[in-house]
Amino acid sequence: MRPSISALILNGKQLAADVLKTIPSQVQGQKLFLAVVLVGNNPSSLIYVSNKMKTANRLGIETMLFHFEEDASLEDLLSEIETLNADPAVTGILVQLPLPQSINPRELLDMVDPLKDVDGLHPFNMGMLYEGDENSALIPCTPQGCIHLIESSGVSIEGKKALVMGRSLIVGKPLSLMLSSRGATVTLAHSKTRDLQKEIESAQILISAIGNPGLIKGDWIQEGAVVIDVGISKLDSGQLKGDVEFETAKERAFAITPVPGGVGPMTVAYLMKNILKANKLQQMSER
Ligand code: NAD
Numbered sequence: 001m002r003p004s005i006s007a008l009i010l011n012g013k014q015l016a017a018d019v020l021k022t023i024p025s026q027v028q029g030q031k032l033f034l035a036v037v038l039v040g041n042n043p044s045s046l047i048y049v050s051n052k053m054k055t056a057n058r059l060g061i062e063t064m065l066f067h068f069e070e071d072a073s074l075e076d077l078l079s080e081i082e083t084l085n086a087d088p089a090v091t092g093i094l095v096q097l098p099l100p101q102s103i104n105p106r107e108l109l110d111m112v113d114p115l116k117d118v119d120g121l122h123p124f125n126m127g128m129l130y131e132g133d134e135n136s137a138l139i140p141c142t143p144q145g146c147i148h149l150i151e152s153s154g155v156s157i158e159g160k161k162a163l164v165m166g167r168s169l170i171v172g173k174p175l176s177l178m179l180s181s182r183g184a185t186v187t188l189a190h191s192k193t194r195d196l197q198k199e200i201e202s203a204q205i206l207i208s209a210i211g212n213p214g215l216i217k218g219d220w221i222q223e224g225a226v227v228i229d230v231g232i233s234k235l236d237s238g239q240l241k242g243d244v245e246f247e248t249a250k251e252r253a254f255a256i257t258p259v260p261g262g263v264g265p266m267t268v269a270y271l272m273k274n275i276l277k278a279n280k281l282q283q284m285s286e287r
Pocket of ligand 1 (some may be wrong): 016048079142156165166167168170171172189190191192193196209210212231232233264267
């Protein structure tokens with residue numbers, strides 16, 4: 001990796017547009033349907049859900065929102081998921097997170113048919129990923145987008161020291177497995193990690209999925225590192241900010257994602273790819 005004066009900015013918006021361009025021709029002639037289950041009115045969730053549904057519709061994928069009140073009962077939610085599981089017209093089911101405090105997300109996620117689990121959060125899909133079988137599994141969208149962004153920098157993952165910050169089921173844990181499968185030596189850091197700065201200084205590939213704006217200082221970044229910033233926080237000013245101090249980090253990194261316009265659009269693009277994959281896996285399982 002070369003030390004850089006100013007980093008290559010990994011344009012997630014453009015890359016996502018390139019991914020999405022390939023989708024309509026694959027949808028053609030097939031009826032694909034995404035069911036979105038939303039509980040409550042979390043403002044960010046409302047925006048995310050609307051973006052996902054609009055993108056799907058634009059590509060010829062039908063969508064329907066199953067919007068429940070904040071105080072919906074677990075029984076009602078489970079019953080809706082059972083109905084969607086049993087409906088052959090439904091290709092993908094997405095339970096938008098976070099759920100209200102009163103509901104344990106696992107109770108819903110574990111009920112989704114693994115072949116319709118387009119967020120890749122069912123234990124079957126997580127188990128397949130753990131085994132290293134990415135082809136037969138539905139894998140969480142954000143980690144797939146992160147891998148694509150890293151690869152788009154031209155830097156090979158194999159043999160690199162990678163640091164993943166944040167151990168959530170939707171980003172950090174699956175991403176650490178995917179990087180490991182691709183030959184990186186992976187450290188998975190989290191809230192109990194003692195010397196985060198030291199870990200960051202030795203990372204050639206750095207992915208932050210914490211949600212603490214500007215926590216990672218630019219001068220902690222190793223010269224020539226690839227930096228993927230998954231974190232999105234809304235400041236009081238309304239501005240969206242990542243975990244990494246972008247302006248200083250880009251003076252040291254080889255490549256870096258902006259926030260917004262980095263990982264976010266890639267997540268939506270990979271959701272669309274997951275809907276196609278779910279359809280394919282369902283067709284294969286019927287044979
Ligand atoms: P989360 O919010 O469930 O958990 C945060 C993680 O950060 C935990 O694993 C915790 O251990 C870790 N953490 C907290 N403080 C830390 C510290 N000081 N050092 C190291 N680790 C620390 O995780 P999430 O759902 O993966 O979300 C993380 C961030 O990524 C949020 O800002 C979220 O909005 C964003 N996100 C973005 C996208 C996208 O498409 N761009 C997708 C998912 C999540």
